[in-house]
Amino acid sequence: MTLLNRRHFMQGAVAVPLVLNTDFAFAQASADKRPPLVVAVAGLPATLEPARELSNVGTRVTYSMFDTLIRRDFLGTPDGGGSELKPHLATSWERKSPKELIVTLRPGVKFHNGDEMTADDVVYTFRDGRLRGAKPEIPEGRAYFGTLDTVEAIDKYTVRFTTKAPDVLLEQRLASWASWIVNKRHYESVGIDGFSRAPVGTGPYKLARMVANDFIALDAFDDYWMGKPSARSVTFRAIPELAARVAGLISGEYDLITNIPPDQISLLEGQKDVEARSVVLANVHLLTFDELGPLTKDKRIRQALSLSIDRRKLVDTLWLGKAVIPDSHNYPEYGQMFLEGRKIAFDPAKARALLKEAGYAGEPVVYRTMPNYYTNALDAAQIIVEMWKEVGINASVQVVENFNQMRAAGQQVGNNSNSTRLPDPLGALWVSWGPDSEFQKKKNWTTTTAFNEAGRALEAETDPAKRKELFKTMLDAWDDEAPGAILYRPLEIYGVKKSVKWRPTTFYFMDLRPDNLRFDQLP
C-alpha cells in the first residue's frame, strides 16, 4: 500500500501553483501564429445590433464587427480626434445637389456569412422603419437619419441618398456610429432580436460566442477586405471591479483594460510590461443652471457661477493636468468651423460684481450631483463649491442617485456631459442644447431666441463662411445666457501591455483594424 508521505505532499504542494497558473489555452493551440487579444472591460453590451448599442460599452465591440460606408480618420491627427473622411465600404461619393448624395460601393467586400455586400444591403440598413420614420425599431437612429428622405439602389454598387432638406452633414452621418452596414439576408431571416445575438457584418472580426454580461469572443475574419486581422481572436471580458482589471493586466491575463481612473496611472507606469495610454475625449463635463430654479433664473447669477470656477485648478488636481479646457462648445475637430481665440473666462472679481448687481444676499445655492456617474464628479463638486464660497456664494453639494432626483423641482445647479457626435456644431451643441434637447423641452432654458434662430439658419445653410458666422452667433448666445458652464474634456485612460501597438481615439471606438493593431515580438 502506498501512503502519502511528507515528501510526496511537499512535491505536490510545489506543483500546485504551476498547475493552477497554467494557461489552459495551450490545448487549443492551432497553426495560427497570430496572438489572441484579451480586453477586460467594465461592462459589455447586452446586444450586438450595432445601432442599438450607441454607448461607450457597445461601440467598443461593434466597431470590430461592422464597417461604415465612409470612415472618419480619427487617427489622422496626433490627438486621435481627426475628422477627415476616407473611403471605406464606399470607394467614392459625390454631391449631386445639397439634398442628394451618390455613393459608389467597393466591389468584392464579403460579409461574415460569405455574402457579397451590395447596394441592397445598404438600402436595407437605412430603410424607413429601422433608423428613421415615426417609430423606428431603433429610435436613437432618428437623431442621425431623421433628415433622410429616400435611399435607393441605382445599380449593384451605387446608392442614392436624398434628404428632406439640404444636409451638409450627411457624409459625416454616414461615418457615424449609427451607420454600420448590416447583412440584409441574415437580418431578414432572424429579425432584429435574432440579429442582436447573432450579428453578421463585414468587419475584421466575427462573432464566435457571446455570453451575456460575461464575455464576447470574436474570431478573425480572414476574408476582411482591408487584409487579415492582426489577432487570431479578440475576447472582450466583463470585469466590473477595477482592482481585478488592473491585477489581471499586470499579471498578464489581459492585454488591454479600460475605464482606468486618473489616480491609477502612476501604478501602471511603475510596471515593467504595461503602461497607461490616455486620450482626451470628444465630450465635455459641464454644470447646468436651471432657469426654473430659485436664483439661477437670473442670468447674472448664472454668469457669476461660471466666472468663479478655476478650471485649471480642477484639471491639475483631479486629472493630473491631462484633461483639456475647451474653448467653449468649440473644438478643433470642427475643422474650418473652429473659432480661434475663444476662451472660457475665470474672473472672480467680475463674478463678485455681477452678484452685487443682482442683489445677491447669501441665499443658498445647491449643486446636485450623482457620486459616480461622471468620473471625479463628486470631487469636482466639492472643489467648485469652495470656489463659489470664495466669491461669497452660499453654496453646498447635494448627492443624488439619478437624473430624476437631480432634475426634480427646486433644481439650481446640476451636471451633465455633452458628446460631439459629429464634428460640427449641428452634431454637438445643437443636439445637446437645441429646441429638441431636454433643457429646452422642459423649460430649464427658455432665453433661447438668438440661439435658436442662428441654429435653424445653420441647419439650412451650406456656405462655409456663413455657417461659421452663424455658429459664432450661437456660441455667443449660449455663453451670454449661460444655461450651463463647461468644465473640461475628460480623459479616457486605458491600461495596455507595451507589446500591443494600438492607439485610442477621442471617441469610444476601439479600433482593432489591421492598420491600428500589431504585436511586438516577445524577446
Add this chain to the structure above:
Amino acid sequence: MSRLKGFLWFLALRLARATATLAICVTIVFVVLRSAGDPLASLLPDDTPPDVVEIYRERFGLDQSIWQQYLGYLQSVAHGDFGRSFVHHRDALAVVWERVPATLELGGLALIAAVLIGVPLGVLATFGRNTWVDRAAMSAAVFGYSLPNFFLAILLILWLSLSLRLLPSAGSDLPQHLIMPIIVLGAPAAAKIARFTRTSMVEVIGQPFMRAAAAKGVPTRPRLIGHAFPNAAIPVVTFLGFEIGAMIGGGVVTETIFAWPGLGRLLVQAVGQRDLAVVQTIVLMIAATMVCANLLVDLAYGWLDPRVRVGLRGTGK
C-alpha cells in the same frame, strides 16, 4: 388516513403562506423600483433626445398608470410571463435563468466548503472546550465572520493574483477561477456554522441523556459524535436553510468583484440600469428559494428528530 390529512393541511398552510410571501415581495419590489424615479432616466444615456425617450416609454408600457402596470404584471406572472428585459430585449426569465447554474455552482460549492470546514471546527472547539484549541478555532471563526467580503476579495486578488501570480484575478472560464470566490463566500458561512455547532454541542452536552451515556461508560469520542452531534445538528440545519438564501444574496458583492456570471452580478447590473422585469424576476426567484429552503428545513426536522414526527402525527389525531 388522519395522519395524511394532517400532513396535507400542514402542506396547504405552508403553500398558502409561501404564495402570500411571494406576492408581498413582488409588490414591494414593484413599488420601490418605481418610486426610485423614471427607469428610463437610468436606462438611456444622459443626452437622449426627449422624443426618443417617449418612444421607449410607450414601447415598454411605462406610459400606463402604475396600477395598470401592476395589474398587468400580476396577470402576466400568473401566466408564467415574467416580462421582457428593457436592456437585453428578450424574456426576463430567460436572462435570469441563464445565470442560475453559475450561482448554484458557486453557492453550492461555497456552502459545501463552509460545512466541511465549519462543522469540524465547531466539533473540535467542543472537544477542546476552554483550551487553546477552542480559543484558536473560535478566533478563526470571528475573523472569518467579521472580515468584510469586499475587503477579503480585494486582498485575495492583490495577494494571490498580483503578488504571487498563483490564481487568475477574475472570470469564470477556468476551474481555478472558483477558488477565490469560494473562499470569500464560504469564509463567513464557515465561521457562523462553527460557532453554531459549538454552541449547540455545548448545550447538548449538558443534557441528562449525555450524563446517562457517560455513566454507562460510553467513551468521550463516540459520546460526542454518536450522541451529542445528531441532537446538536438541528439548529445547524435551520441555519443552513437561511444560508442558502444568503449565498445568493451574498453573491452580489463576490460575483461582482470576481466577475462571476451569476444572479448576484446580474441583480447589481439590473438595479443600476432599472431593468425592472429582470430585478423583479430575480427577487421572486430568491424569495421562492428562501421559501423552499424553509420548507425543506421543516421536513428535515422530522427526519433528524423523531419527536417532530411524533408531534406531526399527534396534530392529525
